[in-house]
Amino acid sequence: MDPGPRGELVGRIILAVVAYKLSLNGSENRVQQFLAELYNDDSSPESISDFSTEFINRTVTFTHFNAINYVPDKEDLERFYIRRCAFIMKRNHPGADICIPVRLTTGEYSIIIIQIKNIDTTSTRADDTYPASTKSMLNCNYVFGGSDLEDHQEPCLCLYWQLGYHYHFQETPFSASTRNQLESKNLHWATFGLTHFKIDDIVDILSDILTSYISPFDPERKVNNEKEGDIWNGGEIRIMHPLSYGKFKESNKKQKQKMVY
Structure with missing residues (x-):
């Protein structure tokens, strides 16, 4: 596989490990628990305490992934949640690779949106579209253009993973001010490298997957x-x-x- 699909595969494995750990606590878990099982303590979003308590204390429940070839709408979030399913956006879909539905106390649903990159680099700016790829391109109005989720008004958690980075770096991405009110409701968090995740037992295996490539011309x-x-x-x-x-x-x-x- 090319670098992109290899990165997405590793991303799914990381999330599958998290889903397994969460399942030991019960079928539904708070978003805060999800983040605690996903990231090492020093890699969790820095501004999490300032984020929406309605979102961070609400629940996720997923045991598997389903690849879709359409742009989902609000009703689909409920359907996926009920089926305990995270969904994989179609290949090269703009802005996002994996989405995890979140159920709020109001009965509405929101989303954890994940963009995965696998660029073999020592620079945090190897992604030509960064930081737009972590801000304006990682919002509902960009990811779900054409569906009623385009105007989604609930807060979202937007995670950007640059897995191919050689070192360890993290930041809240900065972008110029915008008139888009939705963006201010979202929490954006960017991590660079594979060392942020609680995958100590399999980190060497996942590192090999990220870099392995078989050329048909060998x-x-x-x-x-x-x-x-x-x-x-x-x-x-x-x-x-x-x-x-x-x-x-x-x-x-x-x-x-x-x-x-």
């Missing part, structure tokens, strides 16, 4: 065994993955020209 992959159905064809691979391998011909051609000269 010598051991170039297998031609018609009896076993293994036929390696570099041209077909490039056609199937033009964004990954589209420049192969051009670079290969330049290499040959250098050899001739």
Whole structure:
């Protein structure tokens, strides 16, 4: 898989670990408990005490994920919550990768919105869209454009994970002031690196997943065994993955020209 999907896979594993730990306490748990099981003590959102008590003391309940290919609406939040399901946004959906429904005391529902990046970097600014990717692009009006959640008025918890960062860093992302009243109700929190999460037992495994990549052009992959159905064809691979391998011909051609000269 490419870096992005590998990061999302690791994100799901982290959340699955949290869901298991929470299930030991009962089927429903407060958002505050969710954060306590998710982050190490020094990695929890710094301004959590100033965030909505209505949100932080309300409940999450999820045991699995469901991938969707549509933009959900308010009714879907209740349906997912009742089914104890967090939902995975479709591939390359703008702004968010995973959402977890939250039930409020009013009977309304809100959301924990998570954006996951996996950029192999030593810079916190390797994401070209940062900090917009953690603020204006991590709001309901951007993530759920076209549905009635676009004008969602309840507070949301918006988490940005840059898992491929080599070190340990966290911050409340800053952005220029905006007229969007919804943004002021949300809590935005950005963490960089894999060291923020309570995954000590599997951190090495998840680190390997983030960085592992098998190239179909490695010598051991170039297998031609018609009896076993293994036929390696570099041209077909490039056609199937033009964004990954589209420049192969051009670079290969330049290499040959250098050899001739």
